[in-house]
Amino acid sequence: MSGIDAAEVDRDAWIWTLPGARSKNGRQRLTPLVGLARQIVEVRLEKIDRGPLFVTEQGDVLNSNCVASLLVKRRKSIPLDHFTTHDLRRTVATGLVDLAFSFEVVAAVLGHEAGSKDVRTLIRHYIRTDLISQKRAALEAWDTRLRQIIAGEPQVDNVTVLASRRDFAGGRTDDLKSA
Numbered sequence: 001m002s003g004i005d006a007a008e009v010d011r012d013a014w015i016w017t018l019p020g021a022r023s024k025n026g027r028q029r030l031t032p033l034v035g036l037a038r039q040i041v042e043v044r045l046e047k048i049d050r051g052p053l054f055v056t057e058q059g060d061v062l063n064s065n066c067v068a069s070l071l072v073k074r075r076k077s078i079p080l081d082h083f084t085t086h087d088l089r090r091t092v093a094t095g096l097v098d099l100a101f102s103f104e105v106v107a108a109v110l111g112h113e114a115g116s117k118d119v120r121t122l123i124r125h126y127i128r129t130d131l132i133s134q135k136r137a138a139l140e141a142w143d144t145r146l147r148q149i150i151a152g153e154p155q156v157d158n159v160t161v162l163a164s165r166r167d168f169a170g171g172r173t174d175d176l177k178s179a
Contacts, residue, residue, distance in 0.1 A: 003063050004041070006050045014038055015132065018111075029111050032136040035143025092142060099141045105134045 008017050018029040033041050044053040054062035064085045071083060089110060096106045107114035108131045113123065 003061055004053050006045060006048055006053060009033070009041060009045065011045070016041075023111065025111070025113075030130040030132060030135075031109070032132060032139055034136060034139045036146065037139070037143070095142055095145055096138050099138075099145060101134075101138045101141070105131065105138050109135050109138050 003022060004016055004018075008019070009015075010017065014033040016031045016033055018031065020026050020028045023029055041053065052061045056062055056066055060066070067085050071078065071085070093106050093110060096109065097103070104114045115123070
């Protein structure tokens with residue numbers, strides 16, 4: 001979403017159309033804008049009527065390379081041993097599978113093709129759908145899960161949350177609480 005342009009957003013349906021010229025596979029891709037993503041885009045569209053919605057301090061279009069550069073510059077202050085922008089895509093893909101979405105829907109959300117060679121040929125040549133309703137459902141479910149993560153809520157009811165690593169490492173189990 002980093003390279004999104006105001007002209008690419010259908011404000012009635014809240015769908016972002018990534019032009020084929022900027023897509024890795026050269027095909028246009030439609031992505032529903034829901035939840036937090038839609039809120040962020042709405043705020044930017046209130047300020048910017050045309051052109052890129054996200055730019056660097058130098059005025060360049062913000063893209064994954066810009067974000068990657070910032071991560072490298074701040075690597076020592078990030079509380080992870082290793083983190084790249086692709087980890088965000090992996091997290092979404094894994095989260096959607098954990099939420100019981102099919103590989104085909106996950107692939108569509110990420111802009112990939114799924115299935116065997118025969119299935120990909122079938123989709124490429126005969127099936128004419130952008131899976132908008134399926135993508136919307138998946139992205140709405142992911143938005144709900146993302147809000148839970150931000151709020152610090154565990155994913156499922158049977159997860160045990162540790163009070164702290166120090167207490168666990170020290171052998172204290174009385175501070176464990178069930179989620």
